[in-house]
Amino acid sequence: EAEVAQSxxxxxxxxxxxxxxxxxxxxxxATLYWYRQILGQGPELLVQFxxxxxxxxxxxxxxxxxAERLKGVDSTLKIQPAELGDSAMYLCASSLGGxxxxxxxxxxxxxRLTVT
Amino acid sequence: xxxxxxxxxxxxxxxxxxxxxxxxxxxxxxxxxFWYVQYPNQGLQLxxxxxxxxxxxKGINGFEAEFKKSETSFHLTxxxxxxxxxAEYFCAVRGYNQGGKLIFGQGTELSVKP
Numbered sequence: 001e002a003e004v005a006q007s008x009x010x011x012x013x014x015x016x017x018x019x020x021x022x023x024x025x026x027x028x029x030a031t032l033y034w035y036r037q038i039l040g041q042g043p044e045l046l047v048q049f050x051x052x053x054x055x056x057x058x059x060x061x062x063x064x065x066x067a068e069r070l071k072g073v074d075s076t077l078k079i080q081p082a083e084l085g086d087s088a089m090y091l092c093a094s095s096l097g098g099x100x101x102x103x104x105x106x107x108x109x110x111x112r113l114t115v116t
Numbered sequence: 117x118x119x120x121x122x123x124x125x126x127x128x129x130x131x132x133x134x135x136x137x138x139x140x141x142x143x144x145x146x147x148x149x150f151w152y153v154q155y156p157n158q159g160l161q162l163x164x165x166x167x168x169x170x171x172x173x174k175g176i177n178g179f180e181a182e183f184k185k186s187e188t189s190f191h192l193t194x195x196x197x198x199x200x201x202x203a204e205y206f207c208a209v210r211g212y213n214q215g216g217k218l219i220f221g222q223g224t225e226l227s228v229k230p
Binding site for chain 2: 004040041042043044056091093099101102104105106107108109110112
């Protein structure tokens with residue numbers, strides 16, 4: 001069964017350092033999502049891509065976070081510089097399309113980030 | 117704006133007992149509703165979804181949920197809990213009035229006692 005791949009699974013970094021996460025969605029999925037999940041809370045959408053275009057990045061802290069999906073396939077989320085409050089699980093998800101709200105979003109295993 | 121409230125951050129049941137996890141939503145448009153399960157240090161897996169067809173929705177692992185518009189609820193149930201059901205459960209809502217964004221509740225941690 002096809003899965004969403006994410007790496008690394010765990011990342012420990014010092015504050016003010018740069019960190020990057022990678023996501024490879026299920027083949028054929030046009031829509032890709034990055035979520036942040038703070039411990040004890042539900043996931044919150046950071047950015048949504050339709051193919052290579054950003055559809056929604058209203059909750060992305062653009063002063064330090066950036067995301068790209070250059071060829072409309074895999075994606076990278078970067079934080080520079082990292083802050084203590086960025087410690088969280090970063091989840092990537094993909095779906096066939098963003099226009100049909102019944103489409104299931106398939107989640108990857110996530111990257112657990114700890115900022116010290 | 118759409119929102120989801122999950123009543124009870126922790127629920128504990130005995131193995132074989134009924135599981136009831138509560139979810140109430142707020143939406144000004146017909147919503148799409150979802151329940152996801154998350155095991156420790158893993159991503160989310162879809163249990164079931166309501167998309168305006170049947171109000172009683174059956175999902176994986178013996179779970180089901182009933183959409184009640186009059187109560188704005190979408191509670192998750194399972195007749196008999198198994199140890200393997202211990203996990204975090206999230207209710208979520210989507211609607212076109214917020215760009216189709218998936219809005220999650222705070223989650224309910226389910227513990228199953230032997």
